[in-house]
Amino acid sequence: MQEFAKSKGMEVIPLVQTFGHMEFVLKHRPLWSLREVARCVGTLNPHKEEAVKLVMEMLRQVVDLHPGLNTLHIGADEVYMLGEGEESKLWLASNERTVEQLFLSHITKVAKAIKQQWPYLTIIMWDDMMRGMSPDTLKDSGLVGLVQPMLWDYTPNLDLDKTVSLLEKYHSASMSDVWAASSFKGSTSVFTCVPSTQRHVDNHLQWLKVAASLSAGINLKGIALTGWQRYDHLSVLCELMPVGLPSLAACLQTLLHGQFSAEAQSKVLELLGVSSVEVEAIEWTSGVDSFPGRRLAGLIVELNSLLNSEDIRFFENGMYVRGWFSPYQRQRKMVTPLITMPIQDQASIYLAVLQQKVTTLREEMVQFYPESTVQEWIEEHVSPVMTPLQKITEDIGACVKEIVP
Structure with a gap:
């Protein structure tokens, strides 16, 4: 150096x-x-x-x-x-x-x-x-x-x-x-x-x-x-x-x-x-990798934008989640499948998209950083958003089993 x-x-x-x-x-x-x-x-x-x-x-x-x-x-x-x-x-x-x-x-x-x-x-x-x-x-x-x-x-x-x-x-x-x-x-x-x-x-x-x-x-x-x-x-x-x-x-x-x-x-x-x-504001899809980490920078910006999108970040605050899948309803497993099952589907879609982007980002990030840094970055920025979505999908699955034959 x-x-x-x-x-x-x-x-x-x-x-x-x-x-x-x-x-x-x-x-x-x-x-x-x-x-x-x-x-x-x-x-x-x-x-x-x-x-x-x-x-x-x-x-x-x-x-x-x-x-x-x-x-x-x-x-x-x-x-x-x-x-x-x-x-x-x-x-x-x-x-x-x-x-x-x-x-x-x-x-x-x-x-x-x-x-x-x-x-x-x-x-x-x-x-x-x-x-x-x-x-x-x-x-x-x-x-x-x-x-x-x-x-x-x-x-x-x-x-x-x-x-x-x-x-x-x-x-x-x-x-x-x-x-x-x-x-x-x-x-x-x-x-x-x-x-x-x-x-x-x-x-x-x-x-x-x-x-x-x-x-x-x-x-x-x-x-x-x-x-x-x-x-x-x-x-x-x-x-x-x-x-x-x-x-x-x-x-x-x-x-x-x-x-x-x-x-x-x-x-x-x-x-x-x-x-x-x-x-x-950079168009990351165009251009060559003109500086070290250019692709990683683009992936970070893209994932950060997704993580901060209102649809994902405030998913739990939406009308349907708060109205038909509140903590009270979750605890008692008294839910309306007609509404909660689409909530589960939507959360699953978000999770799949996020998971795919995290996998790509991880592959790129390990080229520049030790595994401990990669893990820290993901736990710091991604986990707080993904964990509640995962919990919703699991909880809805458990509740639906109690009410749908």
Whole structure:
């Protein structure tokens, strides 16, 4: 992967979480004691010596696996419940310290340890935990000069003035090298299946306005186009990569052209061999497989449309099901066969269509994803719709046996 990236002139920057969003580590029973509070799986207890050792060991493993590494991202976003642990409460009570100082002390400790071990590395970190801090608080922490903040905002209506003033604040705290972070998939809602290209393009257009509004002293190093796999380690899957590619291409072309112009759009259509930048509007039946996962993307869009069709999704809320096959009637097996048997037939038709599409989708998806991911995607998106339909057909069959000779 790294050799391929290098051959394309790309530099790999690994991200290792070092404070918040450590669910992937702290979910393991032997490490439960390193949580800030028991019920928050993601936040590390900054007071435990083993916690810093754990972080440094993870970093060492990742650095070792990236020969020629120049830059490292240490995460540090969304450190929930910080200051709520017993050790933190004692620390905060001493000398009237603040949660801001608690956050900064841990990150500064980690950043200094990284610089001591690998002095040549540039360190990037998410900025959200520092947004409410004053320039003096940041300066007093000792963090300035060790890290470069990366501001993230994924919304299509990103607040221009607020974002610019935030960047100006970091500059006044002597953090002049900064980064931005947008998104091309994920970030819309935790369970979104198919992305809206326009929504993500609008986010990039706002970031372009931010970049154009900055004072000369601020060095905006670049923008990271994030593509979310999940909101966190324990949440459901976001949109898969194949359905996200048209959005990624559109966002990249927007940045390259400085606007989402007709030229930018036509470039996307030409490069991906698609009929629209909006994945739901693409004519998937036409054209060759011009990008990896093109067929899978089409199958996902088609199945998602079917799963969200009112006829199927709200089948149980229809007049006939609610009027002649309610939970009360099911339980007592007192039904009208003349009406319930056609309900069963209709549900069976929907099930057959869905099953056929799921089988085709599964065959395609296993070429790109491990079986566990395929299973998760189907259970997340398909099962909640198919299971009630299957239950209706079975229950009607059982009821009809009680009343039809």
